[in-house]
Every structure is written in structure tokens, then in C-alpha cells.
Amino acid sequence: MDKSSGLIGGIVGAAIVVAVFGAFLLPTQIEPEIIETESNIPSAIGQSSQYTKELSLVEIFEKSEPGVVRVNVQRGESESSNGVGSGFVFDKKGHIITNAHVINDATKVIVTFLDGRSYNADIIGYDEFTDIGVIKVNADLKLLHPLTLGDSSNLKVGEQIAAIGNPFGLSGSMTAGIVSQLGRLLPSGSGFSIPDVIQTDAAINPGNSGGPLLNMRGEIIGINTAIQSTTGEFTGVGFAVPSQTIAKIVPNLIAKGEYNHPWIGISGRDIDPDLAKVLNLNDAVGFLVVTVVDDSPASKAGLRGSEDIISVDGINYPKGGDIIRSVDGKEVRKIDDILIHLQRAKSVGDEMILEILRDGRTTNVTITLEERPNGN
Structure with missing residues (x-):
């Protein structure tokens, strides 16, 4: 992706057609601008792995699926304003991570777990500048299977990864691919851009927003956020906010509902x-x-x-x-x-x-x- 100028602390990049998906699918032509807790995060991120060896895709899915949820949102009374995204369990207290664009302005959020049980969720906080959001459910503890954050700084181009989410509302779908590139600059729609973004060719579609991108040890190395597309559907280029950013932003969202950049x-x-x-x-x-x-x-x-x-x-x-x-x-x-x-x-x-x-x-x-x- 070409880069352009902008206001530092977030900079709008060069023109790119980005479909930000989840609660809504918004294929948007972004023009160049000159503007400007207790958790499952290891104390030394990446040094404490849930799994010490690489797993097969089957093993990754079986271990991760219970921690991935469906997020349905309602905005107002119109059916057309409703949407679906994804999320993953962060801790045993019921905190769930998803995208900010999935839950912002929502009047109602419902989380559905693997076994089909659904719960109303409270919005704890979200950060539009990194497109990360946190919601919370008062769910049965047996349903809460926190996924572990890996170290996105160790990723290499060509490394195999997998994504789990709810594309087009098809719950619990898994796709696989590779890390296509690192350090991308992604327009966020907030007037600033998200730095250090992961590019992947794993199939990501509307409804995958907020779902995990996993390495071959079953650790989360990103949260699926956007696709580059002229149609609003997958064309081979997807983007995920890295786990290093998640580890920095989420504890602040849980503690005070916001993150000051x-x-x-x-x-x-x-x-x-x-x-x-x-x-x-x-x-x-x-x-x-x-x-x-x-x-x-x-x-x-x-x-x-x-x-x-x-x-x-x-x-x-x-x-x-x-x-x-x-x-x-x-x-x-x-x-x-x-x-x-x-x-x-x-x-x-x-x-x-x-x-x-x-x-x-x-x-x-x-x-x-x-x-x-x-x-x-």
C-alpha cells in the first residue's frame, strides 16, 4: 500500500478502496489528505505461549473455536441498521474483544457462544483510532474460554496464519493463508490511520470483523479489521490490527473505557x-x-x-x-x-x-x- 502525508499521531494514507466490515459493510474511497486489568496477556508477551509447538489447522480450530463468538448489533429500529460481526473471549470476567466499528453507536449488542446460548452485552469501551472495542457479558463461566495473545512483533512475511469468524453470518467459519506483508498503514475513518497493520491473504469477508487472526501455535496475533475491495467482498487482501496493539489498548479500555493516544x-x-x-x-x-x-x-x-x-x-x-x-x-x-x-x-x-x-x-x-x- 502506498503511503501519503497526514497528521502525525495517525495519518491518512494514499487512496485505497477499503471495505470496513462488521456491523455494516462500507466500501469507501479514501482520498489522500494532509491532516493530521486482569487478562490473558502474558507478563512478557510472546514468552508465555499456550502451546509450545506448531499445530495443525484442525487442532487450531478445535482449541480456538470455543473462544470465538458471534456479535449481533442493533442500531435504532430499522432492520437495515442491524449487523453481525465477530469477537473473542479475553478473560474469565466476561470481557470480549471485537472491532470498534462493530459496536459503536449500537443500541443493543448480543453475543452468541459456540453452543448457541446468547447474552446481552454491555459496551465497556472502544477506540476508533485502532478500531478495537471491548464488550462484557455475564455468562456461564463454562462458556468463557479466553484465547491467548501471541507476539505479533515476531511475525514474518510468508508465515502461515488462520482466521476464525462469522463471514456473512456463517458462524464459526475458518480460513487460512499467510502473512502477506507487515507494517501497513490503514485509514481508520477517524481522520487518523492505524499503523503497523498486518496484511493477509486469508479469506476475510463481512462478518469477520473483530475475529481473531491466529498463528500456528493457536495464539492471537491480530484482530481482523478490514479488506481492500472494490466490491465490498474479499479479493485477496485483508488487514488485521496486531496483537501488540491489542495488548496496549485493551487494558485501558477495560479500566477506563478509552485510550489516550x-x-x-x-x-x-x-x-x-x-x-x-x-x-x-x-x-x-x-x-x-x-x-x-x-x-x-x-x-x-x-x-x-x-x-x-x-x-x-x-x-x-x-x-x-x-x-x-x-x-x-x-x-x-x-x-x-x-x-x-x-x-x-x-x-x-x-x-x-x-x-x-x-x-x-x-x-x-x-x-x-x-x-x-x-x-x-
């Missing part, structure tokens, strides 16, 4: 070969700051945006802004590297050191991260 407050564009030539750079790497949001962490730290426009062969290029080369010592090749670092390693109130190129000289700027504002 860190925010920088800049917009800009990746350095491509044409822009590098215009700016007299040796390498096409880094991120050019075009706009700094007023009263943002970036503004308070003194970051500078572009003040000039230069036209070359009829194309306008921004010029004069800071170029971010690294964050906390990690190289920035493009905006994805900043977003992934924010998602994985940073929280509101943390400091982050940016190495920037300004007026031909390299310098460091320290930013104190603040809470991302709601909306676009």
Missing part, C-alpha cells in the same frame, strides 16, 4: 526522489514537515513547517520545513516509522527526541507528547 501535531510528506532532488538531498529518506498545528507539542517544541513553494516542471513542491531523520535514535525512512514508534513505544506525557535536518544542519528537538485531539 500520544500526538505530535504536524502534517507533511515523505521524501521521494523528486522531492529529494528539489531539496538538494543525497538520499530520498525522511519526512518533510509542511504544517505545524498551533499549540501542538510540535509547535511548543519549535518545529518548523514549510514556508515556500517551488515549482518544477509544473509541479509544486514544499520547501523550507524541518526534515525528520530519526525518532529516539531510530531511522525515519518515511512516516510509517514515526507512527509505528508512537504506537509501540510511546504514551501521553512521554518525551521523544527528533533528529531533524534544518537549513542544511542536523539538530535534535525534544517533544513532550500530548493527548491526540478527537476528530480530524
